[in-house]
Amino acid sequence: MANLQVGVAGNGTVTVGAGASVHSPASNTLTLGTNGDERLRITSGGKLLLGTTTETNNIRLGNKLGIVGTAAYTGMSISQYAGTSAGEKPMIDFNRSRGAADGTMTAVADDDGLGEIIFRGSDGTDFNDGAAIRAWVDGTPSDGTDMPSRLTFHTSADGNTSLHERLRITSAGLVGINEDTPTTTLNVAGGFHISGSIDQTKTQDGLLFQRNSSSGNCQIIAGRAGGNYTALEHYVAGASGVTLRHSIDYQSNHKWFGSNGSSELLRLQMGGGISFNGDSAAANALDDYEEGTFTPVLGGGSPTYSTNNTTGYYVKIGRMVHITIQIAIVVTAAGSGNFSITGLPFTSGTVSGGHGQALSVGPMYDWDYPSNMIQLGPRVNDNTTLIYVWANFDSAADAYLTWPFGSSGTHYGSIAGTYVSAS
Numbered sequence: 001m002a003n004l005q006v007g008v009a010g011n012g013t014v015t016v017g018a019g020a021s022v023h024s025p026a027s028n029t030l031t032l033g034t035n036g037d038e039r040l041r042i043t044s045g046g047k048l049l050l051g052t053t054t055e056t057n058n059i060r061l062g063n064k065l066g067i068v069g070t071a072a073y074t075g076m077s078i079s080q081y082a083g084t085s086a087g088e089k090p091m092i093d094f095n096r097s098r099g100a101a102d103g104t105m106t107a108v109a110d111d112d113g114l115g116e117i118i119f120r121g122s123d124g125t126d127f128n129d130g131a132a133i134r135a136w137v138d139g140t141p142s143d144g145t146d147m148p149s150r151l152t153f154h155t156s157a158d159g160n161t162s163l164h165e166r167l168r169i170t171s172a173g174l175v176g177i178n179e180d181t182p183t184t185t186l187n188v189a190g191g192f193h194i195s196g197s198i199d200q201t202k203t204q205d206g207l208l209f210q211r212n213s214s215s216g217n218c219q220i221i222a223g224r225a226g227g228n229y230t231a232l233e234h235y236v237a238g239a240s241g242v243t244l245r246h247s248i249d250y251q252s253n254h255k256w257f258g259s260n261g262s263s264e265l266l267r268l269q270m271g272g273g274i275s276f277n278g279d280s281a282a283a284n285a286l287d288d289y290e291e292g293t294f295t296p297v298l299g300g301g302s303p304t305y306s307t308n309n310t311t312g313y314y315v316k317i318g319r320m321v322h323i324t325i326q327i328a329i330v331v332t333a334a335g336s337g338n339f340s341i342t343g344l345p346f347t348s349g350t351v352s353g354g355h356g357q358a359l360s361v362g363p364m365y366d367w368d369y370p371s372n373m374i375q376l377g378p379r380v381n382d383n384t385t386l387i388y389v390w391a392n393f394d395s396a397a398d399a400y401l402t403w404p405f406g407s408s409g410t411h412y413g414s415i416a417g418t419y420v421s422a423s
Contacts, residue, residue, distance in 0.1 A: 057127060094135070112137045114149060129163050131155045138171035207232075222248075235261075290316040294345040296325050300403035301336035305329050307410070314345045319421045321346050323359075327413040335403040341378075344385035346421040356381045356388070359417030366411045367404045372396060380419040387415065 014022040021033040028044035031053075041049040052058050052068035059066035067076065082088040094115030098106035108114070114135040120127040132154040139148030148171035154163040168176040176182030178189040195211065208221040222232040234246040243261030248254050254268035264278040273285025294312040307330040314323045325341065351357055356379035375392040389401040405411045 107141055107143070108137050108147075110137050110140055128161060129156055132163050286318055288316060288318055290314075292345070294323075295343050296327075296341045297343045298327070298329070299335070299340040299342055300338060301334070303331055303335035303403070303405070304333040306332050312343070312345070316346060316421065319349065319423065320418055321421050322416075322418045324416040325414060327411065327415075329405065330410050331405050331407050334405060334407045337402060338400040339389050339403050341387040341389075341415070342385060344380065344387065344419075347385055347423075348380045348382055349420045349422040350382045351420060355379065357417075357419040359387065359415055359419070361389075362414030362416060364413040366406075366409050367413060368406055369404065373401075376401065378415050378417075383422065 012024050016022060019035050021031075023031045023033060023038070025031060026044070030042045031038045032040040038053060039050070041053055043049065043055065046064070047055065047059055048065045049055065049058065050065070050067045051074070052066060055066065058068050067074065069075075078090040078092070080088070080090045096108055096112065096114045097104060098108055098112070100106075114137060116132055116134045118132040119130050121130050122128075134152045134154065136150050136152065137148065138150035139146075141147050150171055151169045152165050153167040154165050156163050165180060166178060168180055168182065170176075170182060174182040174185060174187070176187045176189075177192075179187040181187075205223060205225045208223055209219070210221065211218050220232070222230045224230040231247050231249040233244055233248075235242045236245045238259070240259070243259065244257050245261070246254070246256050252270045255264050256266045257263060258265050265276070267275045267278075267280060269275060269280070269282060269285050271282055271285075273282065273287030275281070275285045292314060294314060296310050296312045298308075298310060307328075309328040310326065312323060312325045314321055316322075321344075323344065348357060359378040359380065361376045361378055370391070370393065372394040373391050374394050377390040377392065378387050379390060380387055390398065391401040392398050
């Protein structure tokens with residue numbers, strides 16, 4: 001076989017056409033040039049340098065190709081013109097074998113690296129790692145049948161020179177964010193923030209977190225394609241496992257459960273009201289609670305007072321209204337006729353029997369009773385906010401109590417009890 005030697009050993013140039021050249025600037029080094037400039041260099045170690053004459057800062061580790069430029073967007077482009085075949089596309093192909101020689105096929109093992117794209121930046125002295133995307137074997141490969149793999153995404157924190165894994169996609173399709181052992185479709189170690197705006201519909205299957213663009217409110221939507229019949233459930237992990245604690249169904253019933261996850265303790269019913277211990281009947285629901293004060297008005301003619309500190313207190317639970325009236329007055333002009341108290345906080349309902357709803361009388365001070373009176377019986381008349389005081393007499397017919405306070409002195413008294421309101 002004949003050899004062609006150009007120039008002295010280790011140095012020579014061959015000019016090709018107009019301006020192109022093949023040059024050997026040093027022993028075992030070859031360059032290609034155009035327009036008088038070097039474009040490509042093959043080093044004595046078999047590395048390819050494109051756009052540079054030096055390996056320093058431009059190629060490292062076991063890399064074979066270094067591309068260098070001073071223009072914007074230095075890099076490479078891959079273009080393909082493959083006709084109408086949908087499955088054909090440009091690719092970058094990473095291949096890994098545990099074999100030690102070219103072409104030797106030795107199976108990779110779990111946790112072997114398969115490929116990496118790394119992003120580096122200069123700190124003023126040299127290049128340092130900033131971010132990376134890495135592929136790994138994620139399981140045990142089988143000859144000709146599978147290659148379980150995972151992808152990991154890494155960044156370097158401010159003030160830190162090491163790459164740290166931030167996101168992982170396992171061979172099972174599980175995603176971990178700051179979590180390297182995800183056990184569900186998405187595991188997030190730490191919190192997450194929903195911003196921006198998106199407006200999805202309830203007919204999409206699954207659980208949706210979004211921010212509504214119209215209201216600006218953050219929303220949690222339990223959706224189901226084709227209908228509304230779904231529920232949102234809250235589970236808690238404990239010593240006995242994961243158990244149901246709270247659910248919201250499509251009818252807006254809220255239910256809270258005991259530690260066993262099945263015994264319903266409390267329900268906020270869709271029509272309003274609270275029920276307990278598995279009772280779902282609307283009629284049994286506690287649908288109102290209120291407390292406060294009211295101003296009782298003492299009636300019977302047109303009395304006048306120099307002092308009137310009469311006060312009423314109430315608590316309403318459902319339709320049951322408990323009241324306490326404290327009377328403290330100094331009368332300057334006595335009333336007349338039947339004694340009554342008006343201004344109850346809620347209109348009374350109708351009860352069977354037609355005699356109103358009985359209350360109790362507490363201690364009285366300086367009341368003018370008939371001498372033959374043996375008992376007082378205040379009652380709330382049906383469908384009113386009015387109390388009449390019924391009197392029982394020893395030797396006369398029962399009747400309403402007439403105005404019981406004289407025109408001098410301080411008079412005290414109390415009336416308390418519970419009545420059923422109209423609603």
